[in-house]
Amino acid sequence: MFAPLTESILYTDFYQFTMAQVYYRLGIHERPALFDHFFREYPDYGSHQAGFAVNAGLEPFIEWMRQARVEPEHIELLRGLKGRTGKPLFDADFLDWLSRHGNFEALTIRAVPEGRVVHPNTPLTVVEGPLAMAQILETALLNQLNYATLIATKAARVRYSAQSSLVLEFGLRRAHDRGGHAGARAALIGGADFTSNVAMSFALGLPPKGTHAHSMVQVAMALGMGELGAFEAYADMYPDDCILLVDTIDTLESGIPNAIKVFEKLRRKGHRPVGIRLDSGDLAYLSIQAARMLNAAGFEDTIIVLSSELDELVIWQIITQIQEEAPRYGVDPDALIKRLTFGVGTRLITSWGDPALGGVYKLVAIQEKGEWVPAIKISESRIKTPNPGRKRLWRLYDARGKATADLMGLDDEDIAAMEPIILRHPADGTKWRSLPREGTSWEELHVTVLDEGRLVYDFPPLEELRRRAREDIERLDPGVRRLVNPHVYHVSLTPRLWKMKRDLIRQARGEPETE
């Protein structure tokens, strides 16, 4: 209803335009500037907190950027805005400039690729280019990248707790309007195997997945066919793809017995029934009972899809409860856990407990007479002060191949020349550690995606992004990976960057040099 307006460069906050006009009036609107996009804290879900995040959203964001245009009608909308005295807010010369330059074609983007594990206070995306347009870009960048990274992170946690079971993304109905589409893609990057979202499945080249809903059973009941009639109709239609939802009336008394009757019929006709879905009640208890009943009827191979308000902790609890209780009912817990599939909806697509990643977009440098001048913002706590300047970002691995720290340095620093490699705490001047070069390996995390608007990066296919996420998570220390109370991963500064930051803070505060 609101597109294409909402897909244009008006997809931003109003102050970006008022500031852009100030830059224009100062004659610095085309001055090269550098903005870092980073988040300050991992998602904190209240009872549990992430120890890592999974970067996502880059490709759709870049695609949006490359097509976003200012149209004459947008200029006229801005021209019509009046201030308190009734005078136009925007002057004709600025609007004329904007009508000619109101796109993102002059911007350069370096970024951490999608699917990579990322950590706080490190630049995930670096935007370089004319100040005014880099400023206007802020809102859409944060809107798209914050959410995608939030959901890829949540999906990675769900994936971790679901062990080797399939994870299906089922959240569109509870997602935030069209955000659900971007959320499905991010979930697939972070750890979901498939999604029920038909449009996004096709857009990404995956088959959409699903079972059936209660309504199909209700229809059959209302028309006098009963639950059994509904199951038979579904099995007739999909004899080799038959998953039956068994909780419309009573799971143990009606649903599972009826499913077994239908499965027996399928078996007699030479088909292999796929399984059942449980969508309410005590899912751990019910899946044990379902397994017991299915096993007794000779359907040990059928899967059991669980859904209903699942997240990583609920899945963990279900698995733990099965391990503890299944033997009491003669059910092998490991075999049962292996046949589970998790349909995860609301709590994945909304990142329940922490529905926003606090990603920010901060000016870190601007050019003056062809030189980059670092920029600082200090009013908040020391740890929230952004790391200034044009930077490089490395990930360091120890001899076991485990990631041991992310290190930021100045653009002209060469990690290969450091011996030892000194890692300074980003805020606390008393904390550092040193790594011997021997036994330490590293990689640079940024790639150049846009070079003055020109796409210079091949976006990898989804499968590649998913593989990266799995591999990066595998290379984390288990303590960092765990679901509750994770160990803190180190994010550090090189001594030169650390000193520059300290000096800038002192300078801005008017403090004396003491060292």
Added chain:
Amino acid sequence: MFAPLTESILYTDFYQFTMAQVYYRLGIHERPALFDHFFREYPDYGSHQAGFAVNAGLEPFIEWMRQARVEPEHIELLRGLKGRTGKPLFDADFLDWLSRHGNFEALTIRAVPEGRVVHPNTPLTVVEGPLAMAQILETALLNQLNYATLIATKAARVRYSAQSSLVLEFGLRRAHDRGGHAGARAALIGGADFTSNVAMSFALGLPPKGTHAHSMVQVAMALGMGELGAFEAYADMYPDDCILLVDTIDTLESGIPNAIKVFEKLRRKGHRPVGIRLDSGDLAYLSIQAARMLNAAGFEDTIIVLSSELDELVIWQIITQIQEEAPRYGVDPDALIKRLTFGVGTRLITSWGDPALGGVYKLVAIQEKGEWVPAIKISESRIKTPNPGRKRLWRLYDARGKATADLMGLDDEDIAAMEPIILRHPADGTKWRSLPREGTSWEELHVTVLDEGRLVYDFPPLEELRRRAREDIERLDPGVRRLVNPHVYHVSLTPRLWKMKRDLIRQARGEPETE
């Protein structure tokens, strides 16, 4: 990047199509069916819970529905899907039917208008029409309407706690991708006065609002102009619309003194400075100090915009703290509270604490030989059992004009003929109350929006929706309106509907008649 695929009828969950094909095979795909959309519980933010909700999202949803089409390419995508044995999942005859009927033109929609206060377990939207397409509609309906109602509700709470102050919606950067646009509209319906979202402001005919960001001050600092230089540049550009963000370096030591210098210059030139913005720190304390300093300089009329992780409780706390502490600093608390403006971002646009409304879409009736047969689903708790059948929804008011209950009855019931009006608890058979007709007034809440696909409703302008929300909230009992631990609003059934529901449950369970 993914539109138009994501705007087509593929904007749904996969099981809608697999079920649609079962209906097709049973020959009931065009059977008139009735689905109710309702939510079961008010948003519960953890430390506080809503006592009412504000309905929103209808107009954009209907607009989406009316243009959603199945295209030949969508049919081919579905045709390409294979089951486990490699056979196509969808048959040619079903796909042929879908290619000819895959739109929502045969559906009738009755709904509670946007802006109305709504309550749990009452049908907010009623979809009537051919079973298969009504089924396929489910996901997009829930996706759009759940989120809009969630955010309109949150905005109403923020509005309530902000008293007479302006509320600005600032959340796009932390919203869930494009969901932020729908969220801005919903926030404006529920209680926000303006939004910083430029595209949505223009789409809705409102001026976008904002101030400036830290980056403008940082640019000026890096270029040697300092914070004062940034403020002067902004004031030169917007002498009559000057709001300055004062926390980039140090709010009390630098930001406010610099703002006052600039304001004095503006005053000398005959302009009226508008105000300052505080975006970090103890906002209650800082706003008292800011008021003290601004007052001392003769700027008693300037506004103070507060932002940074605000929600209804934080605003309430800020106001309470100002009331308690301001007198100690010689600041009149009431005058200070009146000059506050609240910029509310993340916690409004994500409905922090409860980021999803649990709205569902349940089959309540289907036609058999031209008669409506009520449908039931009973597996979960009694209170979660949907109210079956084709229903009417009334709101009852007491002699004071306060809403006292929402009452659902059967389609052929006439409230005017009831004496007294008996309200039965939807789940507990032992609870009812009776209202005398004398002194009780009522209105029917549903309007017909689409009549077999034809738009028969004039969508009111935004202003009208906002007025409705204000008036409906005004007509709630203060106990229902409060932010924490609200009084429970009554949602009731007529005796006839209650009896039909009870009989259906017994019938489905195979229980004997005992009454």
